[in-house]
Amino acid sequence: MARSLMLTGAVLLCSGALFSAFVPVARSPVSAPATSTGTAAALSAAVLATPQAAFADEGSVWIPALSAIGAGFAIGLAAIGSGVGQGIASGRCIDGISRQPEVADDLRGVLLLSLAFMESLTIYGLVIALVLLFANPLIK
Structure with missing residues (x-):
């Protein structure tokens, strides 16, 4: 399970570095609410952590x-x-x-x-x- 947690953490870190490498698009004057990025990050973390909850008994996903x-x-x-x-x-x-x-x-x-x-x-x-x-x- 420790190996799976390390792999999940590595994917989270790499995906953050990957998406920050792109140049952002010019924003329109009306911006989205500030909670949308936090919601998306929380949803991504929940999706990536779901296999850990499903196979918590040292099984491999x-x-x-x-x-x-x-x-x-x-x-x-x-x-x-x-x-x-x-x-x-x-x-x-x-x-x-x-x-x-x-x-x-x-x-x-x-x-x-x-x-x-x-x-x-x-x-x-x-x-x-x-x-x-x-x-x-x-x-x-």
Whole structure:
């Protein structure tokens, strides 16, 4: 937990130095209330401290967080790849059928088989995402 607190403090210090490096924009004559910066700082500190409160029992917040991000990438990339592949295969099948209508039955059978194989890769991505979310081997 001490390491997580140090990392959180380092992020707070670095973000303050990062935002102070920019040149401020010229302000209009009507200025915002002075409490808005204090409110924003308090909200930022609360958001950054929330993982500490959630995992105060010496657990690490990074593994579940990165697992959730990895699950999102797994299902997203699997769905995008499968969708593009199925679109290309279907388009080529329609082109083939339009050129030679007498082989439409053969092409349709091959298309359905290849679409099933492509969809199985999406299901593998879903399984990986579910394992990362609910049965993660990296979490005790």
